[in-house]
Amino acid sequence: AMAGLTTIRGLVPAIPHAPVAARMPSEITSREVLFVKSLDALQRRSQLSLRGSNLAAFAGRRTEDERSRLKRVRNKEDRKQAFKDFRAVATVVSALFAGLAVYLKYSDSELLYDFDITDDAVSIIAGLLFAISFQYSSPLQLLLVFFGKFETERPADWVAARIAGVDDPKAMTEYNAPAYAQVLSTALIGALGLVTASSLSKLGDTWSLSTAVGTAFLSFLYEVGRPKRLSSEEVVAREEQWSDFRQFAEARLVKAGSCHESEIFDAFVAAFPQYRDDTEGKAAFKQLRRFVYQWNPTAERTPYGFYKNVALSSTFEKGKTSALDS
Structure with a gap:
């Protein structure tokens, strides 16, 4: 096509010789000049379009490959980090419950013995579920769901940021809160789950466990739908x-x-x-x-x-x- 345009352009200017052009109407002469200029513009546009399309295709392949590679790496890192998060939460909560159970088992205080979390397996399971659930969503966040409002911040991240002295928890990326802040945050929220299970157990045999199961289910859904945190x-x-x-x-x-x-x-x-x-x-x-x-x-x-x-x-x-x- 470009070769054809060049050939046509070479033929057209040869038509209007000076004597003939002088006898031709001005509008015809102007049309010929306009046609020649249009051929020049079309040829230049074709060259630029061809050059741009080649560069765009090359850049598209390169960026697509790069995006795929980065996406695979990021997904792999997200899975690893999610497993580390859950393992840390489960470890701290389990250690908290084990330590409290040993303390209550061998304590001589009658007041502590009234706290029957060590004698009731249902309360222990409920407390564990509450402790894990509250790491990912607070009771207030779960309540706001019924009003159509979703909070994207984890309670554990918020508490860890406050312990670490970070004014804006959203400034933390890629789970870079200090280890001591994460441990203290998990311990505090785990204790809150323990107290919640103990309080609900006073209402009946099934209140604590049923509420804990429902809370854990909602927290799981909350975590699945939570937007991913930005990487560094x-x-x-x-x-x-x-x-x-x-x-x-x-x-x-x-x-x-x-x-x-x-x-x-x-x-x-x-x-x-x-x-x-x-x-x-x-x-x-x-x-x-x-x-x-x-x-x-x-x-x-x-x-x-x-x-x-x-x-x-x-x-x-x-x-x-x-x-x-x-």
């Missing part, structure tokens, strides 16, 4: 994206007018070409809406992707604020 690499990448977007927003965006989200992303990619890559571009566009709201909380987005109270500075200065204002 994902946190670093997201912080870099936010830093780049904030720099771009301060220079190119204004908190007035309106525009389409594609205009923002195109201008953002033009300012930071590294996000043209398939993987980086999709990740940045996925976070674009969150970044816009984070930069300007008063922004509003329509279902069609138009933003109010956000516009490109050059567009806003010219008064072209998109179809919303028309």
Whole structure:
């Protein structure tokens, strides 16, 4: 096709010789010139399209292979970490119950003997279920489920963060709370499960165990549906994206007018070409809406992707604020 375009282009300019062109109407001459220019543009566009498609195909294969490899590695690490979490919780809770059982068994205090957790296997099982369940979801979180509100943070992570002195528990990634904080958190929540089982056992023989089974089931469902925590690499990448977007927003965006989200992303990619890559571009566009709201909380987005109270500075200065204002 490109060879054909070159051949046609070589033939067309030879037709209008100067004497003939002088006798031809001006509109015909202009059409010939326009046709030749169109051939040049089409040929250049074909070359760029072919070159771009080859690069995109190569980059697509490379990024797809890289994504598959990273996904397999991340899933493997998630399974290992989940097993370590459960093993740590079960070990600490079991040790807590064993120590308390030995203490109550050989204690001379009659008050402690009234606490019949060591004599009742049902209460022991219920206490163990409560202790494990509360590691993953609190009673308040389970109650809020019936009102349609889901909390994504584990109680054990929240307590461990407070023990470690972390102001924002969400700042912790990849289970990097100190070991002593995790042990103390598990012990405290395990003790809470023990007290809960003992309290419910006073209401009847089956109250404690039945409630513990229901709580454990809901906690299991809660954990299955809980969003995965970000890895360190994902946190670093997201912080870099936010830093780049904030720099771009301060220079190119204004908190007035309106525009389409594609205009923002195109201008953002033009300012930071590294996000043209398939993987980086999709990740940045996925976070674009969150970044816009984070930069300007008063922004509003329509279902069609138009933003109010956000516009490109050059567009806003010219008064072209998109179809919303028309």
